[in-house]
Amino acid sequence: MAGTVVFDLDGTLADTSADLIAAANACFAARGIDVALDPTVDALTAFHGGRAMLRAGYGRMGGDLLLPPGAEDEDYPRLLDYYGRNIAVHTRLYPGVEDALDRLLADGHIMTVCTNKPQGLAETLLTALGVRNRFAALVAADTLPVRKPDPRPYRAAVERAGGDVAASFLVGDTETDRKTAAAAGVRVALVSFGPEGEAISRLAPDALIGHFDELPDLARDWLG
Known part of the structure; x- marks a missing residue:
């Protein structure tokens, strides 16, 4: 799988x-x-x-x-x-996102989204940014009765995409994502270009990503 x-x-x-x-x-x-x-x-x-x-x-x-x-x-x-x-007036994908997603797909990986943004807004935004079709599933703040850092939305995001939680990991930017991964028993890679910058290293993630170019190699290492 x-x-x-x-x-x-x-x-x-x-x-x-x-x-x-x-x-x-x-x-x-x-x-x-x-x-x-x-x-x-x-x-x-x-x-x-x-x-x-x-x-x-x-x-x-x-x-x-x-x-x-x-x-x-x-x-x-x-x-x-x-x-x-006014959801995508100033919003932009971070540099390298689309190339990284394409490389992950080419390597045979499944991709899915687990967010604490309301479902309708998340769907609208990913569509406006032109990347919704890259993701096999989307689990948002109101998809289930609970939200991150409860592990159930994470598990649902993987399972609805057709994946296996044991062969998955989370890419995030906050302490909530760190706690979600811990609760789900999976690895987490936190980005250092998000709102906290390099200070996010204080959370001791399994990996720190400074640019999306690094993600495909990390996925090969962690997922095969």
Whole structure:
């Protein structure tokens, strides 16, 4: 059976921070809140999700400004709506992604995505970036009742693609991905070009990837 390479999406396959931040800033502007997150400085916050961005912005409000009760619950669906309509304005695949995916396919590997992005948004984004057809399956935040770092989404991503968990590994960019791999009992390669940069080495992944050119050789080593 072919080996399976499982990919996280945001911060791993694509830099989505600018479009995520823009969606949060649109929510602040709609409320007349004079704060704005920065797509570079706040990139790591963006990759922790919509609610994390909203809370970060609220936390920068002046002391004399008050939010109505339930503001976060009101703004979160608005953020998702704005983001869904502007999902690939600034988002780009990281350098070397498409070549690496093609080489993995040529080597006979199965590829699949396991992300904590909502399913509809993940499908839309991968399609807009022109790579959805490279992946045999996609398991997202709302595909199952649980999400990463619970190992069940990872296992489902492999199995729905026709792979074997024992012959798979995860490519990601965050502590969540590190914990997911540990829970699933598989190896993890973390990218050093994501939001944390080289600092991600603090998590002691099984491998650190500085460019996608390195991935096909790593897959040959780990999966045969």
